[in-house]
Amino acid sequence: MTGTVMITDADSDSGIALVRRFASDTGANFILCGNPGGERMQAALSACRSAGVRTMATDASLCSPAAVDAVLQEALERLGPVTVLIHNRRCAAPIRVEDGEEAAFLRMLDAHAKSAFVCTQAVGRQMAEAGTGSIVFASSIHAEKPTGSSFAYSVSQGAIKMLAKEAALTLGRSGVRVNTIEMGPVEGDDERFRSDVATQYRDYRFKVPNAELGSWEDLAACALFLASSEARYVNGADLRLDGGFVLHYLDHKMKRGQQHREG
Amino acid sequence: MTDLSGRIALVTGAGTGIGKGIAIELAACGAKVAIHYNSSDAGAKDTEARIRALGGECMLVQADVSRKQEIDRMAEQVIERFGGIDILVNNAALQMNIGLFEYDESAYDQLMHVNLKGYWQCMQAVIPSMKARGKGRIVIISSVHSKRPTDFDPVYAMTKGGMRMLCRESALELARYNITVNAVEPGAVDVGKKSGKPRDIIPDEVAGEAVTKPRDVLLRKFPMGRIGLPQDVGQLVCYLSSDASDFMTGSAIRLDGASMLF
Numbered sequence: 001m002t003g004t005v006m007i008t009d010a011d012s013d014s015g016i017a018l019v020r021r022f023a024s025d026t027g028a029n030f031i032l033c034g035n036p037g038g039e040r041m042q043a044a045l046s047a048c049r050s051a052g053v054r055t056m057a058t059d060a061s062l063c064s065p066a067a068v069d070a071v072l073q074e075a076l077e078r079l080g081p082v083t084v085l086i087h088n089r090r091c092a093a094p095i096r097v098e099d100g101e102e103a104a105f106l107r108m109l110d111a112h113a114k115s116a117f118v119c120t121q122a123v124g125r126q127m128a129e130a131g132t133g134s135i136v137f138a139s140s141i142h143a144e145k146p147t148g149s150s151f152a153y154s155v156s157q158g159a160i161k162m163l164a165k166e167a168a169l170t171l172g173r174s175g176v177r178v179n180t181i182e183m184g185p186v187e188g189d190d191e192r193f194r195s196d197v198a199t200q201y202r203d204y205r206f207k208v209p210n211a212e213l214g215s216w217e218d219l220a221a222c223a224l225f226l227a228s229s230e231a232r233y234v235n236g237a238d239l240r241l242d243g244g245f246v247l248h249y250l251d252h253k254m255k256r257g258q259q260h261r262e263g
Numbered sequence: 264m265t266d267l268s269g270r271i272a273l274v275t276g277a278g279t280g281i282g283k284g285i286a287i288e289l290a291a292c293g294a295k296v297a298i299h300y301n302s303s304d305a306g307a308k309d310t311e312a313r314i315r316a317l318g319g320e321c322m323l324v325q326a327d328v329s330r331k332q333e334i335d336r337m338a339e340q341v342i343e344r345f346g347g348i349d350i351l352v353n354n355a356a357l358q359m360n361i362g363l364f365e366y367d368e369s370a371y372d373q374l375m376h377v378n379l380k381g382y383w384q385c386m387q388a389v390i391p392s393m394k395a396r397g398k399g400r401i402v403i404i405s406s407v408h409s410k411r412p413t414d415f416d417p418v419y420a421m422t423k424g425g426m427r428m429l430c431r432e433s434a435l436e437l438a439r440y441n442i443t444v445n446a447v448e449p450g451a452v453d454v455g456k457k458s459g460k461p462r463d464i465i466p467d468e469v470a471g472e473a474v475t476k477p478r479d480v481l482l483r484k485f486p487m488g489r490i491g492l493p494q495d496v497g498q499l500v501c502y503l504s505s506d507a508s509d510f511m512t513g514s515a516i517r518l519d520g521a522s523m524l525f
Contacts, residue, residue: 065368097383097433098390102331105383109375113421117371125364143428146513151432155379155425162409162424166417170363197435236412 001026001228003083004075006123008033008062008115011040014088014138017216019044021224022084023051029079031071032057054079062115068122081130084227085123087116087160088138088219092153092192105152112156113163120167120178128174134227135171135178137164138219141242143182148198161238168236177235179226184242186214200248207248211255214243265501268293271345272504273338275328275385276355278303280454281404283310284493285352285500290319292501297341297348299324299355328355328381329373338388347396348389350504353382354404358419371418378422383429386444390437399442400504403430404496405515407450407523427515434513443512445503450519452491487520 005022009015011034022028030048034041036057048055056075060067072082091111095104120135127133142150143157160180167178185208190201205213222241225231240246248254272289276282278300287310290296296314298321300307307323314321322344326337341348356378359370386401393399409423430446437444478488499518502508517523 097386097429097436099387100383102380102384105380109379109425113375113425114371117366117418117421118368121363121366143424146428146431146435148432148435151383151429151436154428154432155383158409158424158426158428159379159421160424162412162420163417165412166414166420167363169412169414170417197439 001028001084003081004029004031004079005084005086005227006031006033006075006082006119007086007088008119009089010034010044010057011038012088012090014090014216014219016040016043016047017220018086018088018138018223020047021217021220023047023053025224027053028083029054030056031075031079031082033060033062035059062119063110065118065122068118072122072126081126082123083127083133085119085133085135086138086223086227087119087136089115090140092147092150094149095152097151100152108150108152109156109159112153113159116160116163120163124167124171124176127176128171131175133171133176134231135164135167135176136223136226137180138223139180139182141182141184141240141246143180143238145200145246146198147193148195148200149193164238165236172235177231179231179234179236180238181219181222181226182238182240182242183219184208184214184240184245186216203251203254204245206254206256207251208243208245209247209255210243212243214241265292265505265507267501267504270294270349270504271297271341271347272350272352273297273299273341273348273389274352274354275299276301277310278306281449281452281493281496282352282354284497285354285404286310286321287313287317288494288497288501289350289352289504290314290321291317292505294350294504295319295345296321297324297345298322299326299337301325301327301355328385329376331384334381334384334388338392342392348392349396349398350400350402351385351389352402352404352500353385355381356404356422358416360416361418362415363417366418374418374422378419379425379429382426386433390440390442393442394440397441399437399440401433401437401442401444402500402503403444403446405430405446405448407448407517407519409446409448409515411523430515431513438512443508445508445511445513446515447496447499447503448515448517448519449491449496450517450522451485452493452496454493484525485520485522486524489520491518491520
C-alpha cells in the first residue's frame with residue numbers, strides 16, 4: 001500500500017494502534033489528526049519514524065470544510081494524495097433523550113457525524129479524481145444497538161452508517177471503496193456506557209461467546225484489510241467486529257471461568 | 264376502525280403530504296389533532312378544513328422545529344388548548360436532493376437541525392405531559408433510507424440513519440414511563456396531488472415516472488403496482504397510536520409495498 005493514510009484522532013488509544021499497524025505493514029505516509037504537541041501524538045509519530053515514513057500532524061478542525069481542504073492541500077504538496085482515510089473517533093458521553101442539553105447533543109453529533117461528512121466530502125473528491133482510494137469508518141456496534149446511556153452517540157453512529165452507504169455508491173463509481181467497522185466491546189466499555197436502562201454491558205466479557213474482549217489491535221487489523229487491495233470487492237459493508245457480542249440471547253450459556261462461576 | 268377518541272395528537276409537518284394524511288386519519292379515528300406547520304399555512308388550513316368536514320376537532324400551531332424555543336411554545340399551546348398530549352407524530356423533515364459534493368456546511372447543518380435535533384426536541388417537549396398522563400405514543404416518520412441509501416441526498420439518509428437510533432434509544436429510555444416509540448419507514452409516497460407529482464421521498468425524475476407510467480412499468484420498481492399514499496402511512500400511525508400496539512416499542516416498520524425487496 002502506497003500513498004498517504006489519513007487517520008483522525010491518531011493520538012487516541014485506537015488511533016495509536018491504527019498508526020502502528022499501518023506504519024509497520026505499509027510504506028504509506030501519514031496525516032495524523034489530533035494534538036500535534038501532545039505526548040500521545042509522540043507515540044504515533046515515533047511509530048512512523050521507526051518505519052521511516054513521512055508524516056504531518058495537524059489539529060485542524062475536522063468539522064470545517066476549509067480547514068480540511070487546507071490540510072489536504074498541504075499534504076498533497078508534502079506527502080502526496082490521500083489513498084486511505086480512516087475516520088476514527090469515539091467520544092461517548094452520557095446524555096439522555098429526556099433531559100439532554102442541546103449544546104451537548106450538537107457537540108456529539110458534530111464530533112462524529114459532521115467530521116465524518118466533511119472528511120468524506122473533501123477526501124472523497126480527491127480520491128474520485130484519482131480513481132482510487134479506500135475510506136474506513138471505525139464506528140461502533142452502537143450504530144445498531146442502543147446504548148441506553150448516550151443517545152447522541154448512537155444517533156451519530158447511525159448517521160455515519162448511512163453516510164458510508166451513500167458514499168459507497170457515489171464514490172464507488174469512481175473506484176473508491178467505503179466501508180464501516182462496527183467495533184464491539186473493549187475493556188472499559190461497561191463504564192463508558194454505564195446505563196440505568198440497558199443491561200447489555202452487564203457481564204459483557206462473557207456475552208462474547210469466547211469470553212474475550214476485543215482490542216484496538218483487532219480494529220487496526222480489520223481496517224488494514226479493508227484499506228488493502230485484498231478487499232477490492234468489499235464496498236458499502238458494515239463489518240461487525242465484536243466476537244459475536246451482539247448475538248447474545250438470554251445469556252444462559254455464557255462461557256464463564258471457574259472463578260466467575262463460583263463468584 | 265381504531266378508536267382514538269379522547270386522545271390528543273400533535274402531528275408535525277401536517278400541512279402537506281404524509282403529515283396531512285396522518286392528521287386526517289388520526290382525526291377520523293376520533294383523536295383531537297394539533298396540526299403543526301412552519302411555512303405551509305395554506306396547506307395546514309386545508310388539513311384543518313378536511314378534519315372539520317369529518318366532524319373532528321383540531322387546532323393549528325406554527326413553529327420552526329429547528330428552534331427549541333418554538334418547539335416548546337408549540338407544545339405549550341397544544342397543552343393549553345387540549346389539556347395534554349398523548350400522541351406525537353414526528354414528521355416535519357427536510358430533504359434537499361443535493362449530491363455529496365454539492366452540499367455546503369449550512370445545508371448540512373440545516374438538515375441535521377430540523378430532521379434530527381428537531382425530532383428529538385419535539386420528543387423532549389411532550390415527554391412531561393405524557394409522563395403526567397401515565398402513557399404516551401411517539402411515532403417517528405422515517406424512511407426506507409434509514410437503511411437503504413438514496414443515491415441523491417447523502418445527508419438526508421444520514422438523518423434517517425440517526426432517526427433509526429433515536430427511535431431505539433428513546434424506546435429503551437422512555438419504556439419506564441409507559442411511552443412507546445416506533446418508526447414508520449415509508450418508501451415512495453404520492454404526496455403531490457396538487458402539482459401532479461410526488462415530492463419529498465424520491466427525486467423528480469423517478470417520481471414523475473412513478474405517477475405517470477403505466478402499471479407494467481411501475482411494476483419494475485413497485486411490486487404492488489403503485490406507490491404509497493399518505494393515508495397508507497396514516498393508518499399505520501393510527502395503529503401505533505392505539506392501545507392495540509401496547510407492547511410494540513423500538514420497532515421500525517417498512518411501509519413500501521415491498522419495493523425495497525428489489
